[in-house]
Amino acid sequence: MAGKTLFDKVWDAHVVQEIPKGPGVVYIDKHLIHEVTSPQAFAGLDARGLKVFRPRNTVATVDHNVPTVNQELSIKDELSRFQVNKLSENCRNHGVDLYGLNHPYQGIVHVIGPELGITQPGMTIVCGDSHTSTHGAFGSVAFGIGTSEVEMVLATQCILQPKPKKMRINIEGKLHKGVRAKDIILYIISRISTSGGTGYFIEYAGSAIRSLSMEGRMTICNMSIESGARGGLIAPDEVTYDYLRGREFAPSGTDFDKAVEQWEALKNDPDAVFDKELHFAAEDIRPMITYGTNPGMGTMIRGSIPGEEELEIESINSFRKSMQYMDFRPGAKIEGTPVDYVFVGSCTNGRIEDLREFANFVKGKKRASNITAWIVPGSKQVEKQALEEGLDKVLEAAGFELRQPGCSACLAMNDDKIPEGKLAVSTSNRNFEGRQGPGSRTMLVSPLTAAAVAVTGKVTDPSEMI
Amino acid sequence: MAIEKFQKLLSTAVPLPIENVDTDQIIPARFLKATTREGFGENLFRDWKFDKAGNPREDFVLNNDKYHGSILVAGKNFGSGSSREHAAWAIYDYGFRAVVSSFFADIFKNNSLNNGLLPVQVTDSFLAGLFKEIEGDPNTRIEINLIEQVIRIPAKDISEKFDINPYKKECLLNGYTDIDYLISIMDRIEEFERNRT
Ligand code: SF4
Numbered sequence: 001m002a003g004k005t006l007f008d009k010v011w012d013a014h015v016v017q018e019i020p021k022g023p024g025v026v027y028i029d030k031h032l033i034h035e036v037t038s039p040q041a042f043a044g045l046d047a048r049g050l051k052v053f054r055p056r057n058t059v060a061t062v063d064h065n066v067p068t069v070n071q072e073l074s075i076k077d078e079l080s081r082f083q084v085n086k087l088s089e090n091c092r093n094h095g096v097d098l099y100g101l102n103h104p105y106q107g108i109v110h111v112i113g114p115e116l117g118i119t120q121p122g123m124t125i126v127c128g129d130s131h132t133s134t135h136g137a138f139g140s141v142a143f144g145i146g147t148s149e150v151e152m153v154l155a156t157q158c159i160l161q162p163k164p165k166k167m168r169i170n171i172e173g174k175l176h177k178g179v180r181a182k183d184i185i186l187y188i189i190s191r192i193s194t195s196g197g198t199g200y201f202i203e204y205a206g207s208a209i210r211s212l213s214m215e216g217r218m219t220i221c222n223m224s225i226e227s228g229a230r231g232g233l234i235a236p237d238e239v240t241y242d243y244l245r246g247r248e249f250a251p252s253g254t255d256f257d258k259a260v261e262q263w264e265a266l267k268n269d270p271d272a273v274f275d276k277e278l279h280f281a282a283e284d285i286r287p288m289i290t291y292g293t294n295p296g297m298g299t300m301i302r303g304s305i306p307g308e309e310e311l312e313i314e315s316i317n318s319f320r321k322s323m324q325y326m327d328f329r330p331g332a333k334i335e336g337t338p339v340d341y342v343f344v345g346s347c348t349n350g351r352i353e354d355l356r357e358f359a360n361f362v363k364g365k366k367r368a369s370n371i372t373a374w375i376v377p378g379s380k381q382v383e384k385q386a387l388e389e390g391l392d393k394v395l396e397a398a399g400f401e402l403r404q405p406g407c408s409a410c411l412a413m414n415d416d417k418i419p420e421g422k423l424a425v426s427t428s429n430r431n432f433e434g435r436q437g438p439g440s441r442t443m444l445v446s447p448l449t450a451a452a453v454a455v456t457g458k459v460t461d462p463s464e465m466i
Numbered sequence: 467m468a469i470e471k472f473q474k475l476l477s478t479a480v481p482l483p484i485e486n487v488d489t490d491q492i493i494p495a496r497f498l499k500a501t502t503r504e505g506f507g508e509n510l511f512r513d514w515k516f517d518k519a520g521n522p523r524e525d526f527v528l529n530n531d532k533y534h535g536s537i538l539v540a541g542k543n544f545g546s547g548s549s550r551e552h553a554a555w556a557i558y559d560y561g562f563r564a565v566v567s568s569f570f571a572d573i574f575k576n577n578s579l580n581n582g583l584l585p586v587q588v589t590d591s592f593l594a595g596l597f598k599e600i601e602g603d604p605n606t607r608i609e610i611n612l613i614e615q616v617i618r619i620p621a622k623d624i625s626e627k628f629d630i631n632p633y634k635k636e637c638l639l640n641g642y643t644d645i646d647y648l649i650s651i652m653d654r655i656e657e658f659e660r661n662r663t
Contacts (some may be wrong), residue, residue, distance in 0.1 A: 016658040017651065021634025025651065027658055039551065044645075059545035065499065079499035086501050130549035130573060146551035146577035148645070156648040158655055162631065166571075194486055195543040195569055228546060230572055294486050294546070314590070318485040411495040411548075419626065420518060432490040432547060434513050 037128030079190035107379020110347035137217035137234035173282035175305025178463030181216030182446035184287035197229030243275025341424035349427035350378030361451035367399030368457030469582035478535030488547035507559030545574025
């Protein structure tokens with residue numbers, strides 16, 4: 001029998017029972033919930049007269065709906081306020097810990113899990129949110145679920161899941177100047193498309209991946225879902241342990257050392273087999289940007305939008321629709337396109353390292369006059385750290401302002417909406433039609449590229465400016 | 467919550483020949499503020515259906531009286547993006563009972579099955595054929611037989627088998643849900659917890 005992959009090891013250790021010809025019953029270690037995808041699940045539970053089975057294993061926060069200014073005041077939007085209050089009520093009734101608005105641990109679910117040490121190697125983690133894949137950066141099996149499944153986890157700490165196939169994506173070599181984790185993942189998705197990962201769990205490996213910080217690894221795993229994959233993961237190593245040491249909910253003292261011993265086993269057996277394996281060279285990757293309305297429509301900033309002759313016939317309808325929406329021409333160059341908005345934030349790039357990168361770049365420069373910029377920390381902790389490091393002062397001097405934590409313009413459920421027709425350069429993960437507000441046009445980039453755009457006012461390759 | 471049983475469906479269909487339809491299009495984020503499962507059908511494909519002034523867009527298929535029925539036939543990679551189950555709720559609430567495509571995003575597929583909405587995955591060529599037939603005659607009736615796992619156009623004798631997980635098929639045929647099953651094995655789950663530590 002072939003050896004096990006890292007993914008197999010974690011998955012198999014959590015299978016409570018196999019249903020013949022059916023999915024497995026998978027036990028969930030950590031369940032993260034937020035205000036948008038949980039109310040119907042709690043309602044279902046209440047209708048059955050059930051209580052949350054293991055309230056200690058669920059952690060709640062508010063992120064999708066919250067304002068990013070004046071968080072101290074009550075939320076103005078009535079529906080948002082109702083939804084946020086509903087979560088408090090549900091958590092209170094069921095004994096679930098909630099990091100609500102103004103709590104020092106509040107933030108985007110996928111930012112707070114790791115920074116509080118809730119996310120640990122070898123765990124199974126779910127959340128009613130597709131970017132749960134982020135947590136895979138620690139060598140955990142983490143994936144997004146629907147609300148019916150949220151209800152199942154609340155009620156039984158388990159869900160029914162068919163075991164996905166396994167893919168490994170290897171990125172070997174040295175990255176060029178100005179190329180960041182975001183560029184790597186945008187590159188991968190542009191190569192394998194938004195459905196290339198469907199049915200798979202992806203392990204990212206190779207020297208270029210190993211060289212990344214935890215923040216960078218989270219950015220990569222975060223966008224696994226954008227390739228259609230259920231999730232992504234990276235084997236834990238010293239970088240992982242160093243990140244976790246001393247975090248609030250991580251084991252401490254000798255318990256930590258014991259945990260590391262166990263985490264060390266979380267790697268592929270030498271004879272492990274993947275259903276699919278892909279190799280990319282780090283040298284081929286340059287700063288990337290998307291030009292269309294799905295994350296697979298990406299290219300080098302120095303490149304051009306493809307011409308229709310380069311596309312497969314069935315894709316023509318979608319491509320044309322996309323070009324029309326973006327108001328771009330097939331074959332056109334991208335660099336130099338004037339931009340209206342810059343958004344830095346989200347569970348993809350709203351961590352301290354991302355804010356530092358942006359601040360370092362704009363230090364001593366000025367915001368371009370045509371640019372409106374929203375810089376949104378991913379969590380209260382990120383905000384606190386940014387203030388401690390004086391990043392807010394650096395930003396202010398360059399004409400930018402730091403807002404308060406939340407999902408913000410990543411999905412524009414709060415007031416942070418890019419106006420109709422305006423072109424935004426965004427560090428988030430989705431460029432779908434209207435994602436950042438009805439009629440908004442989005443180009444996805446790294447925080448470094450976002451900084452270059454913020455000071456030049458147009459699409460700019462940052463490589464030559466650092 | 468039990469789901470409606472699904473065994474056989476005979477209906478006309480609505481064609482949406484666009485690839486990569488993501489769940490943000492199916493139900494835009496600003497409509498996710500509700501705390502119940504009902505009423506999302508009204509905002510299905512909201513921004514494709516209406517322009518910014520709130521007027522129906524003539525060229526969108528849901529505004530075209532020619533097409534109706536409880537089957538949605540859509541381009542490849544349907545339901546990608548956000549895991550919002552609200553997408554499945556909206557499609558169901560609007561009145562669809564099955565979605566046919568040549569490829570579905572994983573989470574959308576799960577969410578649909580958990581709500582009694584049947585995702586029917588067909589080959590690219592069969593899908594192309596369906597679009598042609600429906601667009602040629604909007605009254606074309608399509609039969610989806612879950613028991614036999616066959617989709618066919620009875621009038622044309624065109625058909626194809628489709629796959630579905632046997633467990634999920636049982637659930638749909640009988641209106642069972644996963645949560646009922648999980649609750650029935652609570653003893654087993656607690657035993658698993660005891661054995662881990
Ligand atoms: S930041 Fe964006 S992608 Fe991440 S959880 Fe929030 S809405 Fe979802």
